[in-house]
Amino acid sequence: METILWRILAWWLLRSLPPAAAAPVIGDLLEEHAAKRARSGSVRAMLWLAGESLSVAIAYRPQRRATARPRRSAMDMLRSDLLNVVRIISIRPTATVATAVVIGLGIGLVSAMFALADPFLFRPLPYLRPGELVNIRISVNPGVKPGIIPTLADWQARRDLFTDVAAYTVNQPTRLTVPNGSIALQTASVSSSFFPTLGLTLTVPSEWDHVTGVSDTPLVVTSAAPPKIRDDEQGFDRALPRQEGGTMWIAGRVPSSFVFPGTGNVTAIGGLIPLANQPLVEVQEFAGRVTSSRTLSVLARLRPGITPPTVAAALSSQAADGSGILVAAESLALQMTQRLRSFAFGALAAGALILIVCAANVGNLLVARVVFRTREFATRQALGASAWDVSRLIFIEVGLLAIAGVVLGLTLTAWTLATCDVLLPREFAALGEPSLTNRVIGFACLAGGAVMTAGLLPAWVAWRATPVALFTQMARADTKSVRALRFSLATIQSAVAVILLVGATLLGRSYVNLLQQDPGFTSNSFVVSVSYPSNVVGAPLQAHIDNTMQQFHRLPGVRVAAASIGSMIDDLRVGGLVRFNGTPAVVARKAITLSYFDAVGSRLIAGRSFTERDGPSTACIVNESFARNYNAGVSPVGRAVAVGERLVEIVGVVRDTYDIALDERPTPMMFVRLQNPSVSVPITYVLSGMTETLPSATIERTVAAVHSEAIVVDGSTVRERLMRSVRDRSFATLMLGLFSLAAIGVSVAGLMGIVMYTVARRTREIAIRVAIGAGTPAIRYLVVRDALVAAASGAVLGLTASVWLSRALDSLLYGIRPADPLSIAIAATTVIGIVGVAAWLPARHAVRLSPTAALWID
Amino acid sequence: MRLNAPLGEFEVVVLLAVLHLGEEAFGSAIRDEIQRRSRRRVSRGAVYITLDRLEEKGLLTSRLAGASDSRGGRPKRYFSATATGLKGVKYSVQMLARMQEGLEPLLGT
Numbered sequence: 033m034e035t036i037l038w039r040i041l042a043w044w045l046l047r048s049l050p051p052a053a054a055a056p057v058i059g060d061l062l063e064e065h066a067a068k069r070a071r072s073g074s075v076r077a078m079l080w081l082a083g084e085s086l087s088v089a090i091a092y093r094p095q096r097r098a099t100a101r102p103r104r105s106a107m108d109m110l111r112s113d114l115l116n117v118v119r120i121i122s123i124r125p126t127a128t129v130a131t132a133v134v135i136g137l138g139i140g141l142v143s144a145m146f147a148l149a150d151p152f153l154f155r156p157l158p159y160l161r162p163g164e165l166v167n168i169r170i171s172v173n174p175g176v177k178p179g180i181i182p183t184l185a186d187w188q189a190r191r192d193l194f195t196d197v198a199a200y201t202v203n204q205p206t207r208l209t210v211p212n213g214s215i216a217l218q219t220a221s222v223s224s225s226f227f228p229t230l231g232l233t234l235t236v237p238s239e240w241d242h243v244t245g246v247s248d249t250p251l252v253v254t255s256a257a258p259p260k261i262r263d264d265e266q267g268f269d270r271a272l273p274r275q276e277g278g279t280m281w282i283a284g285r286v287p288s289s290f291v292f293p294g295t296g297n298v299t300a301i302g303g304l305i306p307l308a309n310q311p312l313v314e315v316q317e318f319a320g321r322v323t324s325s326r327t328l329s330v331l332a333r334l335r336p337g338i339t340p341p342t343v344a345a346a347l348s349s350q351a352a353d354g355s356g357i358l359v360a361a362e363s364l365a366l367q368m369t370q371r372l373r374s375f376a377f378g379a380l381a382a383g384a385l386i387l388i389v390c391a392a393n394v395g396n397l398l399v400a401r402v403v404f405r406t407r408e409f410a411t412r413q414a415l416g417a418s419a420w421d422v423s424r425l426i427f428i429e430v431g432l433l434a435i436a437g438v439v440l441g442l443t444l445t446a447w448t449l450a451t452c453d454v455l456l457p458r459e460f461a462a463l464g465e466p467s468l469t470n471r472v473i474g475f476a477c478l479a480g481g482a483v484m485t486a487g488l489l490p491a492w493v494a495w496r497a498t499p500v501a502l503f504t505q506m507a508r509a510d511t512k513s514v515r516a517l518r519f520s521l522a523t524i525q526s527a528v529a530v531i532l533l534v535g536a537t538l539l540g541r542s543y544v545n546l547l548q549q550d551p552g553f554t555s556n557s558f559v560v561s562v563s564y565p566s567n568v569v570g571a572p573l574q575a576h577i578d579n580t581m582q583q584f585h586r587l588p589g590v591r592v593a594a595a596s597i598g599s600m601i602d603d604l605r606v607g608g609l610v611r612f613n614g615t616p617a618v619v620a621r622k623a624i625t626l627s628y629f630d631a632v633g634s635r636l637i638a639g640r641s642f643t644e645r646d647g648p649s650t651a652c653i654v655n656e657s658f659a660r661n662y663n664a665g666v667s668p669v670g671r672a673v674a675v676g677e678r679l680v681e682i683v684g685v686v687r688d689t690y691d692i693a694l695d696e697r698p699t700p701m702m703f704v705r706l707q708n709p710s711v712s713v714p715i716t717y718v719l720s721g722m723t724e725t726l727p728s729a730t731i732e733r734t735v736a737a738v739h740s741e742a743i744v745v746d747g748s749t750v751r752e753r754l755m756r757s758v759r760d761r762s763f764a765t766l767m768l769g770l771f772s773l774a775a776i777g778v779s780v781a782g783l784m785g786i787v788m789y790t791v792a793r794r795t796r797e798i799a800i801r802v803a804i805g806a807g808t809p810a811i812r813y814l815v816v817r818d819a820l821v822a823a824a825s826g827a828v829l830g831l832t833a834s835v836w837l838s839r840a841l842d843s844l845l846y847g848i849r850p851a852d853p854l855s856i857a858i859a860a861t862t863v864i865g866i867v868g869v870a871a872w873l874p875a876r877h878a879v880r881l882s883p884t885a886a887l888w889i890d
Numbered sequence: 891m892r893l894n895a896p897l898g899e900f901e902v903v904v905l906l907a908v909l910h911l912g913e914e915a916f917g918s919a920i921r922d923e924i925q926r927r928s929r930r931r932v933s934r935g936a937v938y939i940t941l942d943r944l945e946e947k948g949l950l951t952s953r954l955a956g957a958s959d960s961r962g963g964r965p966k967r968y969f970s971a972t973a974t975g976l977k978g979v980k981y982s983v984q985m986l987a988r989m990q991e992g993l994e995p996l997l998g999t
Contacts, residue, residue, distance in 0.1 A: 050942075053938065053942060053967075055954075055964045055965060056916070056917060056954065056964060056965055056966055056967035057917060057938055058962065058964050059957070059961035059962060059964025059965060059966060060916070060917045060918040060961075060966070062960065062961050062962045062964065063918070063958075063960050063961045064918055066960055084934050087933050087934050087935040088934055088935040088938060089935070090935055091933065091934075091935025091936055091938065091939045092935065092938075092939060
């Protein structure tokens with residue numbers, strides 16, 4: 033208390049008295065105060081001190097007023113300060129540019145992270161009061177069929193829970209004949225309540241909920257529809273023939289900003305059609321037990337005060353025999369952002385870490401800068417500048433740096449967003465792609481303000497020392513506390529860099545594991561997905577498939593052409609329940625032509641391949657996972673799989689292939705021959721032997737030559753599909769990699785700053801040491817010691833934190849554990865190596881110092 | 891040096907205190923000396939600002955010395971009268987004496 037009071041009084045006296053008079057007066061007061069305290073106690077002494085200081089300050093006040101300089105206008109001051117700052121910057125531009133680059137780097141990457149996280153965490157869904165919307169999922173208990181299956185009308189009657197309830201289901205693409213050809217339209221069937229539930233003011237025909245059959249089906253067009261009907265403003269009321277029979281007519285259009293409320297491939301939904309009145313769950317039974325069920329998706333707007341768990345509890349039912357339905361409700365916003373929500377939080381956390389590193393570095397650089405300028409500040413004060421005059425210069429310089437940093441940062445943000453555009457996960461298409469919105473710009477400005485505020489603190493600590501230097505003829509500004517602060521900042525940034533580098537190394541190694549994973553396919557095979565009209569099934573479809581394969585085979589470079597129905601590294605999952613060894617077995621199914629295994633490069637490891645004599649209901653081939661999961665790893669060739677009532681003989685076993693995604697382990701799979709398919713599903717053609725990618729025009733021409741209404745849905749190589757399947761991982765790895773590099777860069781700049789500062793501060797000492805015979809290693813050790821100790825302390829802190837923090841990456845890791853010792857060792861070695869170089873480079877200046885020149889300069 | 895203006899009463903008192911203290915004339919000591927001899931309380935601010943003014947007029951000179959830990963490393967500012975200062979004091983004291991002549995019975999001196 034006494035010290036604080038004394039500091040305030042001393043500051044006041046320094047401001048009030050002429051510089052030459054202040055020190056002796058303060059000395060007199062201190063001396064008498066000590067005697068007074070010994071005589072009368074500290075309270076009386078404090079009161080005495082305050083009174084005496086007041087007396088002196090008041091006595092000098094008229095004199096101070098008389099000698100005060102005339103007041104300048106604010107604009108004059110600003111202009112003069114700006115000129116001063118520009119002159120100072122131009123004297124040492126390197127330090128200023130380095131500071132601006134560090135700030136820009138930090139702000140740019142943090143703003144980019146914010147822009148990427150924005151759609152998931154901050155941007156509201158484009159619906160009316162989106163917080164009230166929930167998605168409801170229904171599942172049926174396995175076993176006995178539930179006694180009561182609810183309908184949409186039942187739930188709409190629950191006015192105690194909902195204000196609106198809607199149901200929808202996503203359909204297979206519909207083929208429509210339009211004036212200039214035909215189009216494939218991805219549709220979703222929705223109840224009429226779908227539109228008011230989302231707050232859309234669209235008026236749909238009154239018969240919407242009562243449409244039966246496929247004639248005169250009203251269609252609401254969305255912005256994802258093919259241009260031929262999306263941009264056809266004259267298209268209202270015109271009947272559009274469906275190739276599978278019946279017609280559609282455009283009943284309305286939703287605004288272009290409409291986003292379908294769901295996850296997965298909903299962004300392709302170009303049309304909304306009526307949902308037939310049906311139960312919310314359709315159950316399929318096999319031998320008296322529920323084998324599979326098909327449920328509608330339900331969307332509801334909750335009444336105030338109702339929560340998703342309340343809805344789930346109110347709508348779930350469980351009978352005594354175990355039958356029943358289970359209802360799970362989840363906020364729509366959470367559901368739509370669920371998959372990448374943890375990524376978004378991770379990105380923001382990484383961004384915050386970068387911001388800390390950046391703030392630490394700016395602080396570091398400013399401390400060094402202010403300490404170097406002690407002499408200048410003292411001179412300014414000696415010439416009559418007040419403390420406010422000097423501090424204004426620092427504020428303006430810091431402000432200019434912040435503006436430059438924000439501009440540089442936003443440029444970097446724009447570049448980063450453009451670079452990662454091709455790697456963006458599909459959710460961005462629904463929720464909006466990241467861009468330089470006002471929110472992002474505002475965030476960048478806030479980040480700039482935060483960094484500069486953090487930078488001002490150490491600057492103030494260092495600057496506080498200058499009035500003392502005024503009386504002691506400088507040199508005491510570089511106090512122990514300032515050095516300790518700089519050391520702490522360097523330690524923090526080194527720790528943060530290590531944490532990010534460990535994360536990036538883990539993801540990088542995980543990604544390498546994925547890429548080294550043998551998918552079981554020849555990666556340069558070309559895959560073409562083709563959709564045929566729904567009425568083309570059976571023998572005619574088989575004829576088209578055979579003809580198309582022949583046409584493909586004639587293309588230059590194509591060695592083998594094959595066809596299949598089933599997943600080919602896409603989201604399509606075809607499968608069901610079979611029986612093997614008397615027990616139910618869940619298998620993925622794929623129908624293939626004879627040349628399929630040859631075309632994809634899959635290897636048979638037991639039995640034989642299909643022959644012309646095999647039919648889809650007589651022979652099948654299974655994969656290794658099937659044998660491992662259901663036959664204890666022993667080859668099941670010769671045994672039979674029960675598919676419904678039929679027994680299908682296993683004639684061969686093939687190696688596992690990654691049919692769903694590169695990061696999804698193969699599951700038990702059963703191959704049958706593709707022969708006269710009875711349902712219309714997309715056919716996947718696989719072409720191998722080419723050295724170059726086929727042009728899309730060639731593919732479309734080849735497919736259309738066989739069937740004019742066939743539509744090419746996708747054409748890409750196996751490698752492209754594999755990479756697409758791990759797009760999220762690629763994205764996360766790239767992001768964390770970029771971040772760790774940036775953090776290391778920023779951190780290295782900080783450590784180099786420490787060494788450079790040490791060299792400058794101790795130039796005289798180094799020169800004397802060299803003059804009396806100190807060797808190169810001793811000098812080098814002298815200047816790099818602080819930086820190395822700071823870096824090593826940071827590395828230890830960072831590695832300890834990494835062991836705990838890396839658990840957050842668990843879901844993104846593949847073939848590696850979160851606390852992988854090798855990754856941590858790689859990160860530690862990299863940091864130590866880089867820090868060594870960062871410290872060694874500026875230390876060369878100290879080693880090369882000429883004692884004569886150095887002492888002359890100082 | 892010729893004195894431009896007559897000295898004020900307090901200026902004379904301060905100059906006399908400096909002369910009394912000799913080599914030990916610094917801020918606090920001067921104030922104590924005045925209080926002791928004049929038997930009245932004197933403001934510290936008034937003493938310092940008067941010392942500054944007398945130095946500005948050339949009647950006093952000062953030097954910095956005697957910094958110690960008890961003073962927080964700050965030096966003492968020792969004052970001494972210049973020849974002009976001494977002349978000024980003499981002039982003021984003699985003027986007072988002349989003004990006093992003939993008033994002894996009334997003033998009781």
